[in-house]
Amino acid sequence: MADLETRNLRYFVAVAEELHFGRAAERLGIAQPPLSRAIKRLEARLGVELLARSGGRVTLTEAGEVFLRESRRALDAVAAAAHRAVRAGRGARRLVLTMKPGGDAGLLPAILAAYEAMPGALPVEIMAGAGDRSAPLRDGRADVGMLHSPYSDLEGLDAESLLVERQVVLLPTGHRLAARPWVRLSDLRGETMPPWPSRPVGSIAGQNVIDVGQLMQLIALGRTIAVVPESVRDVMRQDGVVCRPVLDAPPTTVVLAWQQDNCSTAVAAFVRAATEVAVRAAASPPAGVPATADA
Structure with missing residues (x-):
């Protein structure tokens, strides 16, 4: 089998993550037709179907799931080699x-x-x-x-x-839950939170947060709340924000x-x-x- 180029992997990862050729092409900054042709050539070279196309929907095949995982690793390895070489060259x-x-x-x-x-x-x-x-x-x-x-x-x-700790929620002082000594995950349904993996089920994904200062300002303004590991609150002290334990939140390590x-x-x-x-x-x-x- 001929060697694959990193471009082949980047094209496939974009389509596999977006599950939409138009969005993937826009993400890559190329037109959709050449992207579609590139994926078809890749499948022909591998001799397997990576993406199932049906009724306008795109899904990953079992081979596609494996190739996505390995492609990400390969791209990470290439990026790591470049970054480490640059760091080594700096002396x-x-x-x-x-x-x-x-x-x-x-x-x-x-x-x-x-x-x-x-x-x-x-x-x-x-x-x-x-x-x-x-x-x-x-x-x-x-x-x-x-x-x-x-x-x-x-x-x-x-x-x-290293350490296991419980989670707490950061709330604006005027929040409906701020007067309670503790809360449960069910109390946070419908609340707006940063779109983090730790966001409880039933909450609403708010805007992305760039840094701690921005997060604390958004909380103090009543624009969001956040569930964080208990120790994090020590660097998140601000007027207008209170911290309450979330009794049934899974511990973090x-x-x-x-x-x-x-x-x-x-x-x-x-x-x-x-x-x-x-x-x-x-x-x-x-x-x-x-x-x-x-x-």
């Missing part, structure tokens, strides 16, 4: 950690101290932001990430669990993740430091803020 070596603001459950200062005390430790650069924090691990922009299971996509990554093919000794040392700190923290948890305290 100064460093370990890049990706995370959401406050997503370390308070463990990061001790982890950094433990890692930096190890022989040969590299300078640590922190890449913080909203959105999918697993993507930088896959495309090589970051070496390790502090993510939250089950909401982070851990496919293709190795991960070590803070995990340290890295790409499966990463054999870096620096990554291995950082993972070891993080797990040792997590074990000590579990043995002697710090006194927490009462769950009903205002955020």
Whole structure:
């Protein structure tokens, strides 16, 4: 079988994710007819049908499901090779950690101290932001990430669990639920929330959130609410916002993740430091803020 080009994979992934040739073509910035021809040529080269087309609907075949998963991995590997080469060419070596603001459950200062005390430790650069924090691990922009299971996509990554914590909801002070000491997921039906994987069933997807400051401003204005891990509230304090525990929300686990093919000794040392700190923290948890305290 002839070698496939990354363009073939990008075209297929776009169609497989959109399940619509017109939207995929618009996303790729090309016309629809050449995209359709490219997918047909790809199927002919592979000798299997990847997409079922019926009555204007596009669905993935079993072969298409497999090819989508593997195509994503291949594209991630190509992107990772490019990013790592660029980083290596810049000279100064460093370990890049990706995370959401406050997503370390308070463990990061001790982890950094433990890692930096190890022989040969590299300078640590922190890449913080909203959105999918697993993507930088896959495309090589970051070496390790502090993510939250089950909401982070851990496919293709190795991960070590660090800490399990409950979830809370952030509300504007004038909200109908703000006076309660706690809430349940059923109380949040019909509420507007950021379009995150953790958004409870029955809630309404609001606008995308770029950073913590924007989120807190939207909550204070009564434009949205958010369910977050309990530790995150420590960096989300703002006038006009309160925090209440969600009794029946599933717990989240803070995990340290890295790409499966990463054999870096620096990554291995950082993972070891993080797990040792997590074990000590579990043995002697710090006194927490009462769950009903205002955020």
